[in-house]
Amino acid sequence: MKKIWLCITLAVGVGWLSTVGCKKDTISPDSEEPIAFSVPVGWPAPSYTFANNKLTQDGFTLGRKLFYDGRLSRDNSVSCGSCHQQFSGFAHLDHPISHGINNLLGTRNTPGLSNMAWHPAFFWDGGVNNLESQPINPIENHVEMDMTLPEIITRLNTDADYKKRFKAAFGDETINSQRIFKALAQFMGAMVSADSKYDRYVKGEAEFTDQEKTGLTVFRQKCGGCHAEPLFSDFSYRNNGLLPDPLVNDTGRAHITREVTDKYKFRVPPLRNVAVTKPYMHDGRITTLEAAVERYRSGIFASPTLDPALTGGITMTDADKQAIVSFLHTLTDTAFLHDARFAEPK
Amino acid sequence: MKMKLMALSLALMGIIASCTKDKENDTPTGNGVVKLEFFNNVGSSILNLDNQWYLNEHGDSFKVSKLNYYISNIKLNATYNPYTETESYHLVQQSDASSRAFDLATVPAGTYTGLTFTIGVDSLRNVSGAQTGALDPTNGMFWSWNTGYIMFKMEGTSPQSGQLDKGLVFHFGGFSGANSVLRTVTLNFATPIKVTTSGENHVHITGDLLALFKSPNIINFANTSSVQMPGAEAKGMADNYANMFTVTYAGL
Numbered sequence: 001m002k003k004i005w006l007c008i009t010l011a012v013g014v015g016w017l018s019t020v021g022c023k024k025d026t027i028s029p030d031s032e033e034p035i036a037f038s039v040p041v042g043w044p045a046p047s048y049t050f051a052n053n054k055l056t057q058d059g060f061t062l063g064r065k066l067f068y069d070g071r072l073s074r075d076n077s078v079s080c081g082s083c084h085q086q087f088s089g090f091a092h093l094d095h096p097i098s099h100g101i102n103n104l105l106g107t108r109n110t111p112g113l114s115n116m117a118w119h120p121a122f123f124w125d126g127g128v129n130n131l132e133s134q135p136i137n138p139i140e141n142h143v144e145m146d147m148t149l150p151e152i153i154t155r156l157n158t159d160a161d162y163k164k165r166f167k168a169a170f171g172d173e174t175i176n177s178q179r180i181f182k183a184l185a186q187f188m189g190a191m192v193s194a195d196s197k198y199d200r201y202v203k204g205e206a207e208f209t210d211q212e213k214t215g216l217t218v219f220r221q222k223c224g225g226c227h228a229e230p231l232f233s234d235f236s237y238r239n240n241g242l243l244p245d246p247l248v249n250d251t252g253r254a255h256i257t258r259e260v261t262d263k264y265k266f267r268v269p270p271l272r273n274v275a276v277t278k279p280y281m282h283d284g285r286i287t288t289l290e291a292a293v294e295r296y297r298s299g300i301f302a303s304p305t306l307d308p309a310l311t312g313g314i315t316m317t318d319a320d321k322q323a324i325v326s327f328l329h330t331l332t333d334t335a336f337l338h339d340a341r342f343a344e345p346k
Numbered sequence: 347m348k349m350k351l352m353a354l355s356l357a358l359m360g361i362i363a364s365c366t367k368d369k370e371n372d373t374p375t376g377n378g379v380v381k382l383e384f385f386n387n388v389g390s391s392i393l394n395l396d397n398q399w400y401l402n403e404h405g406d407s408f409k410v411s412k413l414n415y416y417i418s419n420i421k422l423n424a425t426y427n428p429y430t431e432t433e434s435y436h437l438v439q440q441s442d443a444s445s446r447a448f449d450l451a452t453v454p455a456g457t458y459t460g461l462t463f464t465i466g467v468d469s470l471r472n473v474s475g476a477q478t479g480a481l482d483p484t485n486g487m488f489w490s491w492n493t494g495y496i497m498f499k500m501e502g503t504s505p506q507s508g509q510l511d512k513g514l515v516f517h518f519g520g521f522s523g524a525n526s527v528l529r530t531v532t533l534n535f536a537t538p539i540k541v542t543t544s545g546e547n548h549v550h551i552t553g554d555l556l557a558l559f560k561s562p563n564i565i566n567f568a569n570t571s572s573v574q575m576p577g578a579e580a581k582g583m584a585d586n587y588a589n590m591f592t593v594t595y596a597g598l
Contacts, residue, residue, distance in 0.1 A: 052475070127492040132475030136483055136490040149484045177484050181476035256492050258525075258577050 035060045035341055037117070040194040041203070043230050046117035048131045048189050053182045055190060058168040061345075063187025065165065066180060068344040071155045073145035075101050080138070080184075083110045086343055089273030089332075090114065090191070096284025104143035107248045109284030111269060112277040114193035114336065120235050124266045124282045127256045131189055132181045149177045156180075193272045193336040194230075201330065202230075208330065215327025218320045223296075225309055232271035232331065238307040239264045241300035242281060250283065263305050275329045276337065293324050374455035376543035380422065383447040384438045385552045385594070386413055393555060395440055402559040406506040406567040408514060413440040413555065414487060415498040415587075416467050416480070420450065422458040423532070429453050435467065435480040437487060453541045460534035461549065465587060466497030468528065469521040492575065494519045497527050498587055500558065507571040514567065516558075518584055520576025527576070527584035535596035550595035557590035558583060 037055050039046060053059075066072065068081040083098040084090040090113035092098045098110045108124050122128040128137055138144040139152070156162040156175050163173040170179050198216075200206035208216065219227075228234040237253040244250070244264055253262040266282040279285070280292040300306070300313045316324070336342070386393040388400045388410070399407050417436045422429040431450055439445045471481060472494045487496045498518040507514055518527045539547045559565040563582045573579045 123491075128490075129473045129493045130475040133490075133493045136488070140490045153484070176478055177482055178476040178478040185475070258575070 032057070032061075033341055035190050037190050037192065040192070040199070040230070043194070044118065047120050048117040048185070050117075050186070050189065053132070053185055055186050056169065058165065059170070059183050059186040060190055060341075062162075062165040062169045063183035063185070064342070064345060065162075066184055067187050072139055072147060072152055073101050074147045074151075077101055078145050080135070081344055083144075084113050086339075087276070087337055088112070089193075089277045089337065091273075091277035093276070094278065096279050098144075100141070100144040101146050104146075106141070106143045107250050108282050109279065112273055113188065114191050114272050114333075115231055115270065116191065117189045118231050119270075121267070125253050125256050126235075126237060126267050132185045134188070135181060135184050149180075152180065153177065187342075191336075191342055193333040195335045196272065196333040197330040198327075199230075199333075209326070211323050211326045212330055214319075215323035215325070216330075218316065219324050219327050222314050222316060222320075223324065226268045226307075227271050232274075233268045235268065237262065237265040237267055239303065239305040240266070240281075240296075241302070241306050241310050241313075242283075242285070243301040244303075245283060245285075248283070252282065261305060264303060265305060271328065272331050273333055273337065275332050289325050289328055290321070293321050293328075297321065374542065376455050377452040378455055378541035378543055379546045380450040380453050380458075380539070380541060381447065381546055381548045382420070382450060383548065383550050384417070385446070385550060386440050386555060387552055388555045393440055400556075402556060402567070403561075403564050404559065404566045406504050408502050408504040408506075408567065410440075410500065410502040410555065412499060412501040414438065414496075414500075415465060415553075416487065416495060417463050417465065418467055419462075419464045419530075421462045422450070422453060423460045423462060423534075424456055424458045427454065427456055429456075429458070433479075434463075435471070437480040437485055455542050457538045457540050458535070459538045460532060460593070462530060462532040464528055464530045465584075465591075466528040467495040467521070469526070471495070472521040489519055494521050494576070497521075498584070500555070504567045504571065506567040508568050509571050513571065515572045515574060516583065517574045518580045518587075520580055525576040525578070525581055527580050529584055529588035531588060531591055533591060533593045535593055537597065539596050539598075545598050547598055548595060549593060551591050552594040553590045554592075555590070558587050560586060561589060562586065 034057055035055065037050060068079050070076045070079045070082070072079060078101055083092045083095070085093060087093070092110040096109055097105045097107065099105055111124070116122075116131055119131070122131070122134045123137065128134050136149070139147050139149070153175050162175065166175050166179055167173045169183060197206050197208075201208050226234055226236065226238060242264075251263045253265040254260065275289060278289065279287045280289070286292045286295060296310065296314045297316050298313060300310050302311070391398070391400070393410060393413065395413075396409065396411055399409055401407055415438050417438055418434055420431045420434045429450070436448055437445060467481065471477060481495070483490070487499060488494075489496060496517045496519045498516070500514070500516045502514040503512050504514050505512060509515075520527050533551070535549070539549070541547055563586055565583065565586070570579060573583065
């Protein structure tokens, strides 16, 4: 594990040094804290390793510009950052369903973004298998950005600043879809959230209150089977007992696999920054953290594909529930939520 | 510059070395060109986009507005030294003549008995993130919501179609497990081709679109007119398109 950490740090370090070395090619402001990617102590190896997409300051900042650029949508109104707000853990605060262009609505809640290098698949149904392939989905979706890749390339080619940035990141001014997706993957893959109070507690650098301590114990017993540490998801697909919305009848994972046994299963969401990413569930139907936890006790709808661990609901006392909620608040990573490197450039 | 010189001298050394070897062993050396060309037919007629009616095995009429497919991992078979094309991904589009013909430009001199290729894009490239060239998603052969390439795409119309607009939409994809639509085809040349440093060999591969609806699974457009995700229907029609190609010419 240490070796991997060292290798990645070295690789990024060397990449950064080489960028700094050729001053005339780099366009990132000197004042900016350099981006780096390292595997936090005790974490598993990431799925996305930057092996074929070396993380550089210029690649990262190009990805950031693209992430916050509304020109990636048909009418210029919606950027990735429109629905993935940093202060909300890159989820869309208070929006059960986000609105795309022309205020069109989809069917699923915007998930928070962090630690995506560890995600083996993307979206609530896991339909996308690589971080670099992820952005095509919202870009082309008719109720999200409703855009075509050739049109994006045409638009970016009219912008001299982009040409400069593609050259700095990839060696020449060519703008193509591969470079767009690699830059976005650098930005998104470098978003690591591993400095919450929970992380510092685990490392012995912070104290938990008694209630938080109880919460962690109860959470590990009753929730940790699916929301496995340190990413707080085992990235499996499970039916968590929500009554299907009859108008939408979103079958989740079965939409991808076409297997009856996958009906109504959705990806177990990672819970980092969960306290700021409300509302909850794949369709955003639950508005508070308390209600989300309560639902696992008293709101489980039984159906043939219900996860066996949830049959009859999870037994917990009111005190357990309160403790879990207070523990979940310790997953908020304030430094990540305010990290200027991930913020919309001014 | 230094690198170039080094590469040049290495190459020269290679040529000198291989020349010497040539004298000793009398084996052919150097590389030659094999020009591959794909022709799409419907039965015995040339496929004419938009303007012509055709009849499938079931007796349904249809017109074709689009035919695209991936050909990948091309190999020329030989008794001793088969040739494998590197970075072997080609998108054949009926609407673009230039996409239907391409060169295998550095085939080692020798005798080749046939070729093997995959219809579709191998599973590894379906999970490897952003690609470019023939595999660029801007080519419209990539599913964004369920990652993977559309290996084979045919669109058209039929009065027998079960769709309200009488459309035919066949987008075949799926690269893993039982639902994979990847099909590997091996075709022998009637007479082996001799690749030499002079003279270009031509290999014509003809696809018969009628095969897509014929065997082993007869397609009835009233029941099957739109396939746009991996699954049993796509797999059944992939078993059909596995039989659509023949070599109609191979030689100088």
